[in-house]
Every structure is written in structure tokens, then in C-alpha cells.
Amino acid sequence: MFRALALLPLPLLYAVCGALAFVARLVGWRARFVREGIARCLPEISEAERRRVAAGFYSYLGELVAEAIHGARIDAADLAGRVRFENPEAVEEVLRGGKRVMLLAAHHCNWEWLLLRCSTSFGTPLVAAYKPASREAANRALTALRSRLGATMVPAKQVVQYLLGQRGGVKLLALVADQSPAASSEKSQWLPFFGEETAFFRGPGWIGAKMGYQPFFVAMHRESRGRYAVRFVPLPGPIERADPDRIIEAYVRAVEAQARQSPEQYFWAYNRWKRTRGLYG
Secondary structure (H helix, E strand, C coil): CHHHHHCCCHHHHHHHHHHHHHHHHHHCCCHHHHHHHHHHHCCCCCHHHHHHHHHHHHHHHHHHHHHHHHCCCCCHHHHHHHEEECCCHHHHHHHHCCCEEEEEECCECCHHHHHHHHHCCCCCCEEEEECCCCCHHHHHHHHHHHHCCCCEEEEHHHHHHHHHHCCCCCCEEEEECCCCCCCCCCCEEEEEECCEEEEEECHHHHHHHHHCEEEEEEEEEEEECCEEEEEEEECCCHHHCCCHHHHHHHHHHHHHHHHHHCHHHECCCCCCCCCCCCCCC
């Protein structure tokens, strides 16, 4: 079915997926997570405004799914016209200096197109960490989609081992780092996220500080339907001799600011607070 949908022109995909997203809103798909996430993160806005944000989220969800499907056949030239980089020279300068770069994004706007766009933009192979899907068929399909313009996809749990095995050969690394670590993970860092103690992976901070990767937050915002602008914001990193915790803290503050700026495009349909901090962290 995915392959059949990918053959549809993007305007028709928007119509189909928009209708499905409307139905998802009507039947309450993940409504509790959406409602509670918005209330916890944006307590200062009114109930009416929260409902408006939730409605906007479901509307954008249809666009996001349509664009992700279209990603199966979008070419690099079209993608470059749809995902505009405001300051690619910030990343290029670090790479030209012989240093490594780590791109840290969030589940905000179209992270699937962002990965494809970065795969072809900096003249060096991109390695991206990902969380495998629970179903093998879905995992194969997503991996093929995300790697189709040249990215090497590595499961997040194996990324440090992979980087060590490449002996410094990976110059450009990308991670979407706002997912919640598993309860069994010993590599969690607890930080206030919109005022609530929240678990984050320590990995990006450790990679940046200990393996010499200069981290950038990839700030993406929607300009219009199917059109995005991206700005690369340097975070404290090896150039400033930052410690791992400082890198993650700066990343979390950047995610918060982006979500506040355009909350409809943040992926609220996810239980970000499924873990609570135990007595000993």
C-alpha cells in the first residue's frame, strides 16, 4: 500500500492523508498524549488555545505523513527547493577545518525530509542514528526510505560502537535526540523539559564531548505547505571544551524554544513522560 500511495502526486497525497488525519482526530487517536503534552508544556495558554494547538497538530500530521510518503520518490533537486538552508556555511566551515559535526534535530516539522536533505548537502557521507521499528517489515521500509539518498542508518544502541569501529572516519553524524530512553537504559540524563524532570539519552553529549563532534541544533520551521527553512545553531561542544551534560542541556533548551514558537508542528502524539525518576535517578 505504501508503494501505491507513493505513486500519487503530492497534492493528492495531502488530500488523502489530510482526510485520514481528520478521522484520527475524530476517533481520538493518541488524544490523551496530545492533550496532556500540550497542557504540561504550555500551561500558560488558555484551554481554548490548547484546543486550537491540538487541532493544528492533527492538521499538520496529515501533511507530515503525506510528505514522508512522497519522500520515497522525491529527488534531491526538488528537496533542495522545498527545504531551504539558511546558513549551511556554519556546518561547512567546521567540516573544512577537518573537524567532525553532529546534527541534533527534534521531532518537529518534517524530520524525514530533513534527513534526506542533509544526506546530499555537505559533500561528506552522513551517518544517522535511528530507533528501529518494532515490526521488521516496517523497519526495512523506513530504513530504505531514509537511506535512499545516501545516508548510512545505524541503530541508536549501536552508534557509539559503530563510530569507534570507523576510527574517526565518520565526519557527519545526525541524531533525533528527543526520544525517551528505555526504562532499562543506564545512559539516561534527567533534565527539566518544560519544567518537568524528563529523561534524555546521554549519548549525544558523550559523543560530542568525548569523540570530538561539534554539535549543531537543527532548527526547522514550516514556511508554507511543503516548504521549510532550516538554521544550524552551534551548541557548546569540543571547541568550547564542553562536558557531556552541558551539550544535552543546551539541546533541550533549543527544543523547548522551537516547540513554543510553533507548537502545532511538534509531535505531541508520543508519551514523552512514560518514565518517572526513581529515588536514585
